[in-house]
Amino acid sequence: MSDEYNRPVIGGKSFTAVAINCASKAGEWIKTKIGNYTSLSLKYSPTDLVTEVDKGSEMMIRNLVLTHFPHHSFLGEEGVEPGPEASAKALNSFRDAEYLWVVDPIDGTTNFVHGFPFFSVSIALSYRGEVIVGVVYDPMRDELFVAEKGKGAYVHGKPMRTSTESTLSESLLATGFPADQKVALPLNMKGLQALAPQVRNIRSGGSAALHMAYVACGRLTGFWEIGLNSWDLAAGSLLVSESGGRVTDYKGDPYNLGVRNVIATNGAIHEQLVDELAKV
Structure with missing residues (x-):
């Protein structure tokens, strides 16, 4: 973290501690609501x-x-109208913000609705457009993934490192099925069809934030998906990068809050995955 924004506390309040507290409290509350929501x-x-x-x-x-x-x-x-245009407009409205919290209150709502235990709370803090704190909390497993810019990433309080696979054939990847069924979903399915014969296997859990966290801690070698939003990716992007991995857009350019088509890997297979998806 550069000296310019190396200010982890304001008035004695740690950014990371607040993010952890928020994610934990929200996650525990969400857990009590499984099978008990009233509107859909x-x-x-x-x-x-x-x-x-x-x-x-x-x-x-x-x-x-x-x-x-x-x-x-x-x-x-939930404060943004649905659709990619509204998401881009909302993010652009904060382009001059010094500190911006980027939050997905339940990443994996479909799983939550069906009682499928793979969803998370994702909270990131950016400073002048760069993510400096990332927290992803899985209330069903009570797993808290935490990263601070320049200070590493942790789960259960222990340092995380990405996996060591060096080829696609050794890799376990993950992807998702985008909400945009006209453009993003068909494109992502083409990637799935192209990659499936080349890798060890592919998973789709239904929470981009948890997929990113799993790349960070070595459970997945890589993750890709089209048509995501800043709140899906911001916290997870820092988890991956602080664990030794790479996060880029489909062209291989470094992640920023505006990225919607993402590739996150352990680093070793990154160029291979970028190259294969470029052929789709």
Whole structure:
């Protein structure tokens, strides 16, 4: 972390500690609501769901963050209209923000709705556009993934490192099925079809943030998906990079908050994965 923004505390309040507290409290509350939500709505497509629990989780996190840091900006998924254009517009509205919290209150809402235990709370803090804190919390496994820029990444308090596979044929990858069924989903399916014969296997758990966390801790060799948003990727991007991996867009350019088509790997297979997806 450069000296310019190496300010981990303001008024004695640690950015990372607040992020951890928010993720933990929201995650524990979400866990009590499994099978107990009262409203279910569609957003961008029939696969893009939202419940009052998503909204409640975001409100809880927002209130906690702004209690500690009232002058910070806050971008949460549920405060943005559905669709890629609205997401880009919302992110652009914060382009001049000094500190911006980027939050997905439940990453994996479809899993939450069905009681499938693979969802997470994703909280990132960026300083002038660069992610400096990333926290992903899996309440079902009580796993907390934490990263600070320049200070490493941890799960269960222990340092994380990416996996050591060096070829696609050795790799376990993950991807998702985008909510945009007209453009992003068909493109991602082409990537899936091209890569499946070349790798050890492919998984799709339904939470991009957890997929990124799993790349960071070595459970997955890599992850790719088209059509994601800043709140899906921001925290996970720092987890991966601070664990020794790489996160880029499809062209291989470094990750930034505007990236929607992402490739995250252990680093060793990164160029191979970029090259193969470029052929699709």
